[in-house]
Amino acid sequence: MEAPASDAALADVAAGEPVRSLDPSIRTIWMIKMAGASTILFLPALFYDLTHLFSPNAWLPFGVLSGGVLVAATLYCLAWPRLRYQSWGFALRPEEIYMEHGVLKHVRTVVPLRRIQHVDVSQDLIEREFALGRLVVHTAGSRSSDVVIPGLPLPDAEEIRDKIKRFILEDPLIEEPV
Amino acid sequence: MPSPSSSPTEPNPSVPDAASAPDPSSTDDSADDLSSNEADPAAATLGAIHEPQRLHPLTLLLRVGASLPALLVILLPILRNPGSTENLTSLVLGVLYGLFALPAILLQYWRFSYRITPKQIVIQSGVLNRKNRSIPIERVQNTQIERNLVARMLGLAKVKIETAGSSSTEGSLEYVHQGEARKIRQVVRSFQRESADAEADATDEDEADVETLLDMSLRRVLLSGAFRFSLLYLAVIFSVLELFNPETLIQRFIRADRLDWLTEVMFSHPALAIFASVLVAVILGWISGIAVHLARYYDFQLWLDGDKLRKRHGLFTVTEGTIPLDKVQTLILRTNPLMRAFGWYELKVQTIGINVEEQGHRVIAPFAGGDRLLELARRVRTFELPDSFANVSPLTIRRRFFRYTAVLTALLLPTVYFWPVGWPYLGGVALPWWGFGLVPLTLGWALLQYRNHEYAASEDGFYIRRGVVSHYLWIVPVEKFHVFHATASIFQRRLGLKTLFVDTAGAATFAYPEVIDVPADEADAQFNTLYQRFKALYRSRVEAATGAPDTRLDPDERPRLPTDESIGEPSE
Known part of the structure; x- marks a missing residue:
């Protein structure tokens, strides 16, 4: 994993505020969610294995399929949240939100605050347990119509939201964001 | 959420006007009138439609007409074999239709009203669920007038109001009188202009600065269709086959023995048959391309009207639309190899307030030569095409x-x-x-x-x-x-x-x-x-x-994340 914001070419965009990481406990949240998703995958494999337990012409020996899925899922749940956490970085700068993320596909995004239509802070059940929030930034763009920064401590997320709101309200340019 | 006011400056889209009276459904209109009267009594309310207006009465006729196919389906058994006792259910359904659908159409018409104040367009609708939709005037991106064949015969028009926040039409007035439609558009536009630049003085005459940018002759439209292909003919063929049995069709129009030589040739020369069917497909595609283009772009006209583009086109359904220049996001020049070989291009603009059919892209010039098109594009937005890419x-x-x-x-x-043994092998x-x-x-x-x-x-x-x-x-x-x-x-x-x-x-x-x-x-x-x-x-x-340099926030007021140093300090 490359260190966030170290390119010379990005000196201007990446200058100023240090790029911040997410809250470390987001890894646990991701792990829980991935484990849930993997279980859904694992159950059919287990079902197949059990129903073919006494079948004379089994495609695979007993336990290979479910075991394989289990091992793959465990590795995925253990490794992926870490990798994803390492790849995440963001910064709220005077005029923009800068963020980078993505394990397989590195994505670096700059959202000018001026272009933000509105901001939400949301929280699901698991995130509530960890007192984390998700900052959802809506723009009028097509691909990036909502940009999400997960895993922020809730007060931080709300503070960022309020700052963005204030930026928009204080914008002296009377024009629509579109 | 699709709402006319999704910008943070107008936080609550359900309340028509944040500055108006607390009970918006009953008093917002008067509040609006008051405020605008204070601002500019003479000009601002000129042409405003304060009284709730109903749609044109002929709408009733059109709507009943549109619901007739449903009645036909219900009554189909009766029409097929009259006198049968099994027709009772469809008869009951037919009566129910008469009892419910017709009054529903009438009630819907009765309970639908619209009015246009200098600040907003208010559309009230719904019989059981009353809907009170207000669209702020300054959010209106486009008022589009559509007249299909029936509406044109009756002198009616459909007005569609599109806004930025929504991906579809925000309000639709179906149908109003043709003249009324034009008036609505005029009124909306004049109100927008006033709110946009109240101090600008050159907004007196509407027709004064209208300039025709593109006017396509019939020949040009036909030519442009000739460069396009359409697969519409497939749909026509399938729907014909859906309705009629192909064998009876052939028997009725062509005697089967005349086709015998054709089938003979097809079986003896498969390559020729394939070639011929491809040729027929291409020709049909070509012809339907021309037909589609003719129907869509017949009498295509584009005007530059002050700060807006206006266009009108269509053979059966005439579409009129306006595109404010400052809402144009991206210019897109497109061409296909055939068009390119002859130097023809198409110009689209990307707007928001998306017309679903055009997927956010509006065709400004369906067909024009390269230089002509670039010149036209520069009228929409000045740009300098770079010399080198x-x-x-x-x-x-x-x-x-x-x-x-x-x-x-x-x-x-x-x-x-998994290739089966019996299937073809080559070499x-x-x-x-x-x-x-x-x-x-x-x-x-x-x-x-x-x-x-x-x-x-x-x-x-x-x-x-x-x-x-x-x-x-x-x-x-x-x-x-x-x-x-x-x-x-x-x-x-x-x-x-x-x-x-x-x-x-x-x-x-x-x-x-x-x-x-x-x-x-x-x-x-x-x-x-x-x-x-x-x-x-x-x-x-x-x-x-x-008038001040730099951004509007003082350095210490700028948004800043709590870093380790600043976490302990009070934030404000």
């Missing part, structure tokens, strides 16, 4: 070649593996193996994609050229940049490449101006440059607006 990295050929070959392999291998191997003969073609395709992909970042915008079959040129002005992306997939990272994408409002989701496979350093540098240009432009605008 930069190519993306040649490594893109390699990446694309590997990618397409991998996809091809993934498609072919399973078929090779001793299963037929799909020969599919790998396409590999050199993928190389050629990758090469063509590289050749047809260029970009240029100049002072006034970002220019991207892409597309092998359909050539696209996107012109993205700096002022419409939205969100900046630089992405690198795992394969791109191996080759040191990046994809650069500047998002715009309302961009399409399929063909969008991405610059794929730029060398990583170059991509980062461009990313930086583009964002700096955007920032500089808006800094200068802020300076011009406030």
Whole structure:
């Protein structure tokens, strides 16, 4: 994993505020969610294995399929949240939100605050347990119509939201964001 | 949420006007009138439609007419064999239709009203669920007037009101009198102009500064259709086959023995038959392309009316629309190989307030020569086409070649593996193996994609050229940049490449101006440059607006994340 914001070419965009990481406990949240998703995958494999337990012409020996899925899922749940956490970085700068993320596909995004239509802070059940929030930034763009920064401590997320709101309200340019 | 006011400055879309009285449903109108009267009693309320208006009475006729096919389906058994006792249910249903559907149409009509105040368009509708929709005037992107064949015969028109926040039509008045439709559009436009630049004085005459930008003659429309192909004929053929039995059709129109020689030829010369059917398909596609174009773009006219574009076109359904110039996000020049060979292009603009049929893209000029089109595009938005475009990295050929070959392999291998013994073999191997003969073609395709992909970042915008079959040129002005992306997939990272994408409002989701496979350093540098240009432009605008340099926040007031040092301090 490359260190966030170290390119010379990005000196201007990446200058100023240090790029911040997410809250470390987001890894646990991701792990829980991935484990849930993997279980859904694992159950059919287990079902197949059990129903073919006494079948004379089994495609695979007993336990290979479910075991394989289990091992793959465990590795995925253990490794992926870490990798994803390492790849995440963001910064709220005077005029923009800068963020980078993505394990397989590195994505670096700059959202000018001026272009933000509105901001939400949301929280699901698991995130509530960890007192984390998700900052959802809506723009009028097509691909990036909502940009999400997960895993922020809730007060931080709300503070960022309020700052963005204030930026928009204080914008002296009377024009629509579109 | 689709709402007319999704901007943070107007937080509550359900309340028509934040500044108006607490009970919006009953008193917002009077409050509006008061405030606007105070502002400019003479001009502001001129032409406003304060009294709730009903739709044109003939609407009732049209709506009943539209519901008749349903009645026909219900009564079909009776019509088929009258006198049968099994017809009771359909008779009951028919009576129920008379009892409910007709009064429903009447009630809907009765309970639908609209009015236009200087601040908003209010549409009230609904019989059981009353809906009170107010669309702020300044949010209206486009008022479109549509007249289909029946409406034209009755002198009616449909008015569609589109806004930025919503991806579909926000309000629709179906139908009003033709003159009324024009009046509504006029009124909305004049109110918008007043709120936009109250101090600007040159808004007196509406027709004074109207200039025709494009006027397509019938010959030109036909010619433009000749360069397009349409598969519409397939739909026609299928729907005909759906309704009629093909055998009876043939028996009725052509005697079967006349077709015998044809079937004979087809069986004896399969290659000829294939060639002939391809030829017929091409000709049919060509003819239906002309027909579709003629129906859509007949009498295409485009005017520049002050700060708006107006267009009107259509043979059966006449569509009229306005596009405010400042709502134009991206200019898109498009051409296909055939058109390109003769130097013809199509110009589209990307707007937001998306008309679903046109997917956020409005055709401004369906067919014009290259220079003429560029000149026209400059009237919409001034730009300086860069002299030189930069190519993306040649490594893109390699990446694309590997990618397409991998996809091809993934498609072919399973078929090779599971190919049954009885199926055709060629040269001793299963037929799909020969599919790998396409590999050199993928190389050629990758090469063509590289050749047809260029970009240029100049002072006034970002220019991207892409597309092998359909050539696209996107012109993205700096002022419409939205969100900046630089992405690198795992394969791109191996080759040191990046994809650069500047998002715009309302961009399409399929063909969008991405610059794929730029060398990583170059991509980062461009990313930086583009964002700096955007920032500089808006800094200068802020300076011009406030008279003060730099941004409007003091350094210590600027948004700042709580770092370790500042966490302990009180935030404000």
